[in-house]
């Protein structure tokens with residue numbers, strides 16, 4: 001009945017039968033934030049001072065003029081992800097936060113500039129990855145690609161044979177799949193997500 | 206958690222009548238600065254602590270005719286922030302500090318960071334260069350919003366004279382509601398000088414801010430079942446119990462179900478230390494019996510604590526056998542440092558009531574209570590009291606406690622003296638222990654005593670300070686003299702930054718680099734130069750009399766108490782150590 005074993009450095013009891021270590025996971029947090037000056041600095045400052053590992057952070061407008069959406073790809077052990085989510089929710093201009101399921105629709109855009117000596121071959125690679133040529137000259141060709149991380153990484157590998165001069169990646173944009181809302185404006189006095197999660201934990205065992 | 210800011214004060218009719226009256230008796234708002242002042246008035250602000258300067262002058266000017274608010278000019282903005290912070294701790298309502306742009310604002314930062322670590326309700330109003338100059342490195346321009354972002358609950362750059370009053374109201378409400386904390390409004394001069402007729406409304410949090418109230422019933426149920434089953438239960442009461450005005454509920458709960466109560470440093474006073482069920486104070490310099498109770502409990506009900514490392518020591522050895530139910534209003538505190546088996550997100554007062562309603566029976570813990578009593582007998586707080594001088598600092602603290610009423614407010618700086626003031630004073634009331642916990646800010650005591658005294662003029666206020674700490678903010682004594690405040694500052698003078706010296710002796714082979722202060726002034730003489738009463742005590746026989754002299758004096762007194770410089774703070778759990786392994790003296794420390 002009473003717990004056995006010690007806690008680990010993260011303050012979590014080491015269950016002798018389960019995995020003691022929490023390996024880093026990659027996940028995407030989507031946040032609706034009030035469109036006010038300084039929010040981006042606030043959120044990026046939060047992640048850096050609490051040492052959360054951000055892979056990418058994008059921000060843009062939404063259908064509601066008062067709100068922006070931030071999409072943050074992070075890599076952290078599970079307790080870190082939960083903590084990041086809660087710290088984010090705690091910021092006053094942050095209206096709501098959701099961690100997206102792994103099957104969420106997610107895309108990144110990359111623009112890359114390669115040497116233009118072999119235009120036909122470059123064109124073939126671009127077609128293979130459903131890319132688009134944005135600019136072509138005698139010395140350089142600039143293309144655009146979209147996709148998930150894996151596809152973009154593969155494409156970059158493929159272009160490397162021509163010599164990549166420069167590239168830019170936008171970071172992730174993502175929405176939940178199907179009818180599930182990505183991150184919604186909270187109704188006043190809804191129970192905190194933490195309690196909901198905890199309810200499951202308690203009733204599971 | 207005062208209800209002042211959130212609850213509409215009267216019914217609509219009388220509110221209307223009030224409004225009509227306001228219109229006839231008071232001039233309507235005409236400038237942004239007047240709107241700022243009107244917002245403070247709406248929040249029933251009594252005192253403002255600050256230092257004026259160019260960019261904040263319009264706000265000061267608007268205060269000129271407001272006699273219901275008293276501005277206390279401090280010697281340094283850090284003092285203003287600490288005084289306002291202490292005012293907030295003692296009253297429960299946000300204290301207000303103000304400063305000009307640039308250096309005025311940066312001088313506030315230590316005090317704001319201090320409030321942030323301790324979740325103290327505080328609002329800071331800072332002047333800023335006119336909006337057109339922002340970003341151009343104008344005279345006395347600092348990016349105050351950027352600088353204070355990590356140390357505020359929220360900060361607002363005021364953009365418009367029409368909305369600045371509501372910005373201040375919002376900052377006030379946010380400092381007060383939910384988990385309390387510091388907020389800041391940066392006030393560009395063109396905004397405060399700008400014209401407006403917008404009378405600010407009642408202070409209000411944004412509609413998206415909804416602090417949790419009641420904890421999930423399913424978890425409450427699971428938690429009380431575990432508590433009822435426990436053999437060795439404890440309650441760990443943190444600062445959130447006091448901030449959440451939940452002391453009565455917690456006391457009643459503990460007494461009804463016979464659960465021993467340990468307090469954290471900020472939780473000191475949440476439960477009377479002279480009651481049998483009190484297991485005292487826990488952590489690095491907590492009592493041995495409290496730390497043993499933590500190390501041996503099998504069920505911990507932790508309320509309003511963030512499991513700071515000075516409390517937990519090595520996380521891996523913290524309460525190793527316990528299931529932990531953690532009550533906190535801030536979901537982000539749950540499982541941040543120590544995983545909660547029963548996360549109870551909600552307002553402390555309400556959640557304790559929920560637990561009380563749900564608990565089927567008191568845990569059967571007679572044996573445990575006996576063990577706890579035994580530990581109290583075995584490991585009492587103790588120091589050697591030789592007949593001869595130099596005076597032991599603990600004696601001064603105990604004596605002062607003995608001579609003063611129970612509701613006396615004790616302020617402290619940071620260092621050994623703070624630990625003695627914590628350990629050797631018996632706290633029985635909330636909001637009587639006023640110090641810098643999380644940030645550990647030397648220099649907190651003197652300005653804090655000023656804020657505390659203004660917050661509770663009917664209570665006695667004493668500040669225990671170190672010689673090093675006093676040197677950092679002692680100039681605020683001039684303010685106490687000007688305001689004729691009956692406060693006593695006891696400098697436990699060991700001619701050293703003693704806490705650092707203790708660590709050097711314990712962990713750095715006695716290499717006392719930069720920790721000895723043989724060059725300090727005579728504090729009694731210094732006090733006299735400020736116009737305060739200066740007293741000096743070196744003999745045991747004079748301690749009581751000197752304290753009485755200070756207490757009876759009309760105005761501030763400083764007692765320069767020459768204490769044994771070799772005295773150290775024990776018990777001690779070395780940093781990052783196991784709470785069950787505390788040292789009671791130097792020899793012990795070597796063995797750990």
Ligand SMILES: Cc1ncc(C[n+]2csc(CCOP(=O)(O)OP(=O)(O)O)c2C)c(N)n1
Nearest residue numbers: 620621622647671672673674701702703704
């Ligand atoms: C502003 C600040 N600077 C430095 C420290 C580091 N520090 C912690 S305790 C301490 C010694 C404090 O000396 P004093 O005020 O004389 O008190 P004592 O320990 O001698 O009682 C120091 C330097 C601190 N806590 N705060």
